[in-house]
Amino acid sequence: MSGTGTASAGAGNFCPLLRLKTTSRIPKLGFLKLNHSLITFRSLQIKASDSSNHLRLNVAHDVTLSNANGHATGSGTNLKQLSTIGNSTNIQWHNCSVLKDDRHRLLDQKGCVIWITGLSGSGKSTVACALSRILHQWGKLTYVLDGDNLRHGLNKDLGFKAQDRAENIRRFGEVGKLFADAGVICIASLISPYRRDRDACRAMLANGDFIEVFMDVPLHVCEARDPKGLYKLARAGKIKGFTGIDDPYETPIHSEIVLKHGEPCASSPVEMAEKIAVYLENNGYCSVEVIN
Amino acid sequence: MSGTGTASAGAGNFCPLLRLKTTSRIPKLGFLKLNHSLITFRSLQIKASDSSNHLRLNVAHDVTLSNANGHATGSGTNLKQLSTIGNSTNIQWHNCSVLKDDRHRLLDQKGCVIWITGLSGSGKSTVACALSRILHQWGKLTYVLDGDNLRHGLNKDLGFKAQDRAENIRRFGEVGKLFADAGVICIASLISPYRRDRDACRAMLANGDFIEVFMDVPLHVCEARDPKGLYKLARAGKIKGFTGIDDPYETPIHSEIVLKHGEPCASSPVEMAEKIAVYLENNGYCSVEVIN
Numbered sequence: 326m327s328g329t330g331t332a333s334a335g336a337g338n339f340c341p342l343l344r345l346k347t348t349s350r351i352p353k354l355g356f357l358k359l360n361h362s363l364i365t366f367r368s369l370q371i372k373a374s375d376s377s378n379h380l381r382l383n384v385a386h387d388v389t390l391s392n393a394n395g396h397a398t399g400s401g402t403n404l405k406q407l408s409t410i411g412n413s414t415n416i417q418w419h420n421c422s423v424l425k426d427d428r429h430r431l432l433d434q435k436g437c438v439i440w441i442t443g444l445s446g447s448g449k450s451t452v453a454c455a456l457s458r459i460l461h462q463w464g465k466l467t468y469v470l471d472g473d474n475l476r477h478g479l480n481k482d483l484g485f486k487a488q489d490r491a492e493n494i495r496r497f498g499e500v501g502k503l504f505a506d507a508g509v510i511c512i513a514s515l516i517s518p519y520r521r522d523r524d525a526c527r528a529m530l531a532n533g534d535f536i537e538v539f540m541d542v543p544l545h546v547c548e549a550r551d552p553k554g555l556y557k558l559a560r561a562g563k564i565k566g567f568t569g570i571d572d573p574y575e576t577p578i579h580s581e582i583v584l585k586h587g588e589p590c591a592s593s594p595v596e597m598a599e600k601i602a603v604y605l606e607n608n609g610y611c612s613v614e615v616i617n
Numbered sequence: 618m619s620g621t622g623t624a625s626a627g628a629g630n631f632c633p634l635l636r637l638k639t640t641s642r643i644p645k646l647g648f649l650k651l652n653h654s655l656i657t658f659r660s661l662q663i664k665a666s667d668s669s670n671h672l673r674l675n676v677a678h679d680v681t682l683s684n685a686n687g688h689a690t691g692s693g694t695n696l697k698q699l700s701t702i703g704n705s706t707n708i709q710w711h712n713c714s715v716l717k718d719d720r721h722r723l724l725d726q727k728g729c730v731i732w733i734t735g736l737s738g739s740g741k742s743t744v745a746c747a748l749s750r751i752l753h754q755w756g757k758l759t760y761v762l763d764g765d766n767l768r769h770g771l772n773k774d775l776g777f778k779a780q781d782r783a784e785n786i787r788r789f790g791e792v793g794k795l796f797a798d799a800g801v802i803c804i805a806s807l808i809s810p811y812r813r814d815r816d817a818c819r820a821m822l823a824n825g826d827f828i829e830v831f832m833d834v835p836l837h838v839c840e841a842r843d844p845k846g847l848y849k850l851a852r853a854g855k856i857k858g859f860t861g862i863d864d865p866y867e868t869p870i871h872s873e874i875v876l877k878h879g880e881p882c883a884s885s886p887v888e889m890a891e892k893i894a895v896y897l898e899n900n901g902y903c904s905v906e907v908i909n
Contacts, residue, residue, distance in 0.1 A: 411774050421746040421750075422749075422750055423759065428758060431753065453713070461715045461720075461723065464723065466720060466723060466758070467715065468799040470795070479791035499770045500771065503760070503771070504796075504799070507796070
């Protein structure tokens, strides 16, 4: 098996820097240096790695790049209009020619945000990780955004006041949107107690790409679990504004998936995760086409 | 060709909800419902899609999940210690059993952040998109974080004061870190004029995973291009604190890659992007192993 590459139009000189770079065992497609002309090529890559047990065959489409005027058409289109968004003035949206659909085809999955909401101790993070594990076994790329984990980094400047909580959730939504756009199945796991905040995140995403999962677990069950000991602290008055104790949790009304505590066939975190995985497959987010 | 799945230990009853879900043309691995026992299975998935011209064969490792105690070991480990990070109190890091290395193997690439810095008009976004296109052709998953684009969403609450600029860049670093952790080759394209801000982002990532690319283009060249007309506005005093005019750009000292204006073999955006792609391959971020 070998890799081939042909330049079918406007062949010019190879750039020595790039032509001589051959780390692989068979020659790979080189780079063509052409000024003010078109390059068309077809690439074939066959890769295998014993360590990962993955074999992938990519036959790329014919690709045409133009570097006329020193700028590649394959490198994006500027919309010339400057705009003001919030506090950001004179900014310009920059489109890139590798689009969400291209990444969808590359990964054979559709990016989306699974938004797992529920009380502390309802099992959000556990289900998020079980789902991640199942989808990984299906060969799907997932990423878990955990409420506590993001507070170690992106959201570490935020506390738990109402305004900070809203900003925390807004950033989750915005980051989830980026991941979904990147083609990743993003699993967001956070209490997100207020309906308006969750709905604002839903509104950021394309129709269907925000999949709300409600962990419908009674407060007394969560409190009995109390995995972090926080309910005990809240009951003792050592934590103020704790969701479910002295701050409300607004139950979702139109969740795509409800994982009800004690429900048959969805009683363990793995079964709950399976239910979400089935939803994703049924709705085309990770369909599996099989050869006859 | 067919898919097979066997449960080798502790076989129990199938959950009807999941067992009956067969959308594919051949039977797929079902889900096993087992309480307080181990599940071991091997999955084989063969997928093809005419529309994308991608064929992928995944032979998964044997997988063992335990749902003893109602919690999957495959679903993460709680570190019991609560901590305070910045303004976030009583938070707990939640590890997930699907790790960065697993995603690395799945994607056959290593997540990292390509940080493209330079003056407005130096070609950052154009090179970012050209790089994205090249790597996509190699079958690699990339995502471009563009300075202006993020100001349409995650960073729309930020302006251009020194404090806001620093926060803008901090969030870029944090989001880039998440993408790198997800296994994505993340291409961040933003002026990022101050050395301390760039270095703070470098410090967020593992050694080597932050790859600084300096667009070394003289101010007069950028100003002559003036793609957004911003230099003209800045010279007229209509924009204050514009990098290169009345706000400094601190030239990088130890960039991994310098793309110097007018350099032989790196004069067009596509050639510049190729230089970055070669660096990534040479440094193991998207190595291509080829079958003999």
